[in-house]
Amino acid sequence: MPADSAFTRLSASARLVPVQLDGADLLLPDGENLAASLLAAGVGYLRHTPGSGKARAPFCMMGACFDCLIEIDGVTRQACMMTVTEGLIMTRPKGATNG
Numbered sequence: 547m548p549a550d551s552a553f554t555r556l557s558a559s560a561r562l563v564p565v566q567l568d569g570a571d572l573l574l575p576d577g578e579n580l581a582a583s584l585l586a587a588g589v590g591y592l593r594h595t596p597g598s599g600k601a602r603a604p605f606c607m608m609g610a611c612f613d614c615l616i617e618i619d620g621v622t623r624q625a626c627m628m629t630v631t632e633g634l635i636m637t638r639p640k641g642a643t644n645g
């Protein structure tokens with residue numbers, strides 16, 4: 547996963563826990579917002595649209611735009627409405643959502 551990001555973590559003191567995104571290992575801050583943590587980790591997008599196939603990334607960060615949809619442990623969820631927990635297994639949807 548890329549390490550460069552225009553975003554920074556709010557707290558540098560949070561414990562980092564292992565998660566997976568598309569089979570790649572990542573360390574994210576335990577208990578912090580999942581979408582913000584993925585952006586700060588350099589993840590540039592979370593899904594592709596079914597129509598155009600364009601990549602989408604978290605935008606509103608308040609549950610309204612659905613651009614942060616991501617599959618977690620087999621269930622599609624809004625990353626901006628979740629917190630980081632150890633052992634999350636995440637997959638970026640490819641055209642399975644509206645938009």
Ligand code: FES
Nearest residue numbers: 607611612614626
């Ligand atoms: S970033 Fe808009 S719904 Fe999650």
